[in-house]
Amino acid sequence: MAHPALQEGWIDRPHLCMPLGDLPLESGELMLDAQVSYVVHGELAAGRPVVLALSAIGSTHHRLDFLIGPGRALDPARVTVIAVDALGNGLSSSPSNSVRQAGEQFPRFCIRDMVRSQQALLDRLGVTRLHAVVGASMGGMQALQWAVSEPTRMDHVVAMTPMARTSAWAQIFNTTSRKVLQAHPGWSRGDPACWEAWVPLMQMLCSRTPQQWDQALGSAEAVQDEIQSRTLLWQAQGFSPLDWIYQSWAYDAHDVGSTPGLPCASALADLDANTSAALACVKAKTLILAPPLDLYNPVACAQWAASQITGAQFLEIPSIWGHQSASAGDPGAGEFLNQSIGLFLA
Numbered sequence: 001m002a003h004p005a006l007q008e009g010w011i012d013r014p015h016l017c018m019p020l021g022d023l024p025l026e027s028g029e030l031m032l033d034a035q036v037s038y039v040v041h042g043e044l045a046a047g048r049p050v051v052l053a054l055s056a057i058g059s060t061h062h063r064l065d066f067l068i069g070p071g072r073a074l075d076p077a078r079v080t081v082i083a084v085d086a087l088g089n090g091l092s093s094s095p096s097n098s099v100r101q102a103g104e105q106f107p108r109f110c111i112r113d114m115v116r117s118q119q120a121l122l123d124r125l126g127v128t129r130l131h132a133v134v135g136a137s138m139g140g141m142q143a144l145q146w147a148v149s150e151p152t153r154m155d156h157v158v159a160m161t162p163m164a165r166t167s168a169w170a171q172i173f174n175t176t177s178r179k180v181l182q183a184h185p186g187w188s189r190g191d192p193a194c195w196e197a198w199v200p201l202m203q204m205l206c207s208r209t210p211q212q213w214d215q216a217l218g219s220a221e222a223v224q225d226e227i228q229s230r231t232l233l234w235q236a237q238g239f240s241p242l243d244w245i246y247q248s249w250a251y252d253a254h255d256v257g258s259t260p261g262l263p264c265a266s267a268l269a270d271l272d273a274n275t276s277a278a279l280a281c282v283k284a285k286t287l288i289l290a291p292p293l294d295l296y297n298p299v300a301c302a303q304w305a306a307s308q309i310t311g312a313q314f315l316e317i318p319s320i321w322g323h324q325s326a327s328a329g330d331p332g333a334g335e336f337l338n339q340s341i342g343l344f345l346a
Contacts (some may be wrong), residue, residue, distance in 0.1 A: 003091065011244040017038075041083065050080045052122070053067075054118075055136065065328070087114045087247075092117065094334075108246065109246070111251070115142055115146055119149075123182070128153075133232065138188060144256055147283075159287075160326035164278070164301070170252075179240045181230075190242075192265060207322060220248060256279065257275035262281065286309045286312040291317040315340055319333035
């Protein structure tokens, strides 16, 4: 997909792309002619601290723009921010843009494959050490995977609304989202109408809270207007339904406890014990944040992950915006996150 039109709050930076060649995947398959899309905020120079900013499911490198800028948590005057597009988002290698493995010929990938593509990008850029890895939602899940896979490569990890192992609840939402998309006869050819039921399910029901919507929408007409407005906005982004499906498969399958070659976890059979042992391997200073209620990634998952990482700090985001509390949507939450994350990284 082409880069979507800039939205309010997005930062316009030169759009870069790193070819990786054929990328070996955890499944044993190859992603042919893989590439990683990214942008750089600040100067990429020797001696400058580097922060890796990760994108969420169905999002781009703009996902954390609300944390980037003068006086914000990720100030390019102090740190260099490399904001990366995750595999399957239509900018990095995806079913929708692959030439040699187009559409459903594209191999399935997992969140660790996303991390591997980012590792390869940093290697090619000559970045051997990270000041921090930061992400929200699937970006927070990638951040925790980074901390498990390369525990000595970064100093800090910031994971907002994450899960170390995807809950059954989130898998049910993702499975329903796929069924909703594929129920539309034009989904496979990217008919924008296929998103009409998906938008209220994924961008409204699971991404907010009843309290927030009750405050924001005062009438039945307002509800329908909001659904229509959000649907049109999402359709204008040009996101591929197949890309969403592939990213959601990766989301569903994720568990840091199944990381190959992890000696502290590989001998254990119990899933909780395996995931716990993997998190116990984290060496970076870790901050995990979540709101009081998250109807996509349950808050208990974030709290449990924090409890399993030595010295990790958990902060509750004071917001009724649910899963979207870790975004630019709630100005109060955005201010809290910038202050809290800035203080943590300082």
